[in-house]
Amino acid sequence: MATEIRVPTLGESVSEATIAQWFKKPGDAIKVDEPIVELETDKVTVEVPAPASGTLESIVVNEGDTVEVGALLGLIAEGAGAAAPAAKEAAPAAASETTGDKKAELVDVVTPSAGESVTEAEVGEWSVKVGDVVKADDTLVELETDKAAQEVPAPVAGTVIKIAVQTGDTVEPGVLLCQIDPSGNAAAAPAAEASAPAKAAAPAAGGSSMPPAPSASKMMAEKNISAEQVAGSGKRGQVLKGDVIAAAAAGVTSAPAASKAAPRGPINADDESREERVRMTKLRQTIARRLKDAQNTAAMLTTYNEVDMGPIMELRKQYKELFEKKHGVKLGFMGFFTKAVCHALKEIPAVNSEIDGTDLIYKNFCHVGVAVGTDKGLVVPVVRDADQMSIAEIEQEIGNLGRKARDGKLGMADMTGGTFTISNGGVYGSLMSSPILNAPQSGILGMHKIQERPMAVNGQVVIRPMMYLALSYDHRVVDGKEAVTFLVRIKESLEDPQRLVLDL
Known part of the structure; x- marks a missing residue:
């Protein structure tokens, strides 16, 4: 009995599609859910997966034909030819049974799940090629989602015999990325795979690896x-x-x-x-979209102040060696700023809230996001329950998150749920800027470069290490008085660190 392959539903406004390319030909063996044909509409390209395992018995429509939703594309015969692909990869027909046994031992490496809100990822650079021998936990490929980059490790040691997707492809969780033969008997596999890249490298336009539909x-x-x-x-x-x-x-x-x-x-x-055109990464696309959405949605306003960093710098100088010896981490500025933010958020809860439709949600906890620049873009890992932590614990957590960000090891849990964000442009030399909100949060604090300036202190002009602070806030939620008071409280805590200890 043959299984029918039909054009799937392509969306309410899409009634027809064009056959872009067949991945299989009659007689080829097929596994269930394996892509067999690609359809192109005026909006998207769609791969049609095999509804059953078996052999492609016939193709009803050819590449370039236009078909309607529900139209018959081809037929799959059950059972027969199941060992065909193995025989093709292993070369000798007489070895089909042996190859079939070996194929059953292959380890599939699939796209891992990256979190509830992440439904797809873009394939980055492959660290291996067909024929390479890998050890368990060796990095195979890097996947980019709209939130982070994730390395996919080898689950076992063996030989890479198949790479199923190419750099730039978009994949969903569970999609086959590559196959590894742990037996070490895959000498003939690399030659079989050579045909796939050759097809992908066919002449194409506009820098694409695919010809126009x-x-x-x-x-x-x-x-x-x-x-x-x-x-x-x-x-x-x-x-x-x-x-x-x-x-x-x-x-x-x-x-x-x-x-x-x-x-x-x-x-x-x-x-x-002399121009170079480079495709934006998923992460960069999401950063661009979210920042613009924040500008379009929130009634964003920024208020400024300045803080004398002398007291914090003196405190660091006095205790930095003892602090590092006891806690195993350097005493930086972020611990003080995060603690000062937590104190201010408790006093001005509107800054720690967000809009949900016609409701305001007040957060009775402080999950503080700390913006970290990486070579792939800006990411914002979250220090959870920072209000319950000591300065030492905050510094340790920020250090851990920073390392994970630079190594591309941040997970979804590390970057979700923040209630307020701190962005430190000062590390790059910024003297003054207006940070953009990290939606749906209602506030973000911008730190800047410490600059020595002449200041009037007790009627005398003295040189002090000063930093400009900027609080961007959503005026729909936070009133001007609340925003100014919030920033003043941070200034007071930093210029008089004892207030942090005494919870004043």
Whole structure:
């Protein structure tokens, strides 16, 4: 009995799709949920998984054909040919039974779950290639989500015999990334895998590893637009029909060859040749979207003050050696600032609240996010229940989170649930700035560079180490008086550290 492969539901407004490419041909063995054909609509590309295991018996529609939702694509015959892929990979037909046994021993490495709110990840750089021998816990590949980067380790020692996804692909939890043969008998596997990259490296337009979708190619020909002029939004940068429509709407009407021969306006061909186009990472895309959303949603306002850092610096100088010897961590500024923030949040609870529809949610705890810059972008790990910690415990936790951030080891639990954020631009030399809210929080404190300035103290001009502080807040939740008072309380705590000890 044959199992039917049909066009799945593609969304309320999508009634048809174009066959972009078949991953299998008749006679090939198929495993359940393995991608067998890719469909392209005017909005997205979709891989259709096999509804059952077996052999691809027939293909009803060809690449480039347009089909409606529910249309028959092909048929899968049950059972027969199940050992076919193993035989193909291992070469000799007579060894199919042995190869089939070996295939059963292969270890699948799949996309791990990254948290409840994370449904997909982008495949980063592979640390291995087909044929490499790995040890257990060796890093195989790095995955990027919209919140963090995550390294995928090898679950066992063995030989990498298959890499199922390429750098730049988007994958969901549970999707096969690669296979490892722990038996050490995978000498013939690398040669079999050579064909996959070759197909991916087929000539493509606009820097993509994929040719334009058939419907996109047809429309580009009609509108006299070349693929180099269109930014592809499909998998691996593939140009879709919707991309061509958008390019045409933007006024792109002629091939780039003509443009280069007679550049219009300020465009300079020499400049274009020196440009580098790099795709934004998932993390960077999310940072951009969330920061802009915060500006568009919140009634954001910033109030400023300055603090004399002399007392904190003297305290550090006096106790730093003893502090490090006892607690195993250096005494920095962040412990004092975090503690001062917790004191101020208790006095001004509006700054520690958030809007949920028409309700205000007041947090009776202080989960303080500490912004950390990494080479992949800004991340904000959270010091949980900071109000219950000593300065030493806060410094230890910030140190641990900072190391995890730089090593790409932060998990979802490390970066969710914050109620207030501290951003220290001073480490980069910033003298003054207005931080953007970390939605849905209602406040963020910006620290800056310590700069010696002449100050009037008791009628005398003296040189003091001063720092500008900036509190950005959501004026929908926090009144001006509350914001100013909050910042003054932080200033008072830092200029008179005994207040932190006495809880004043």
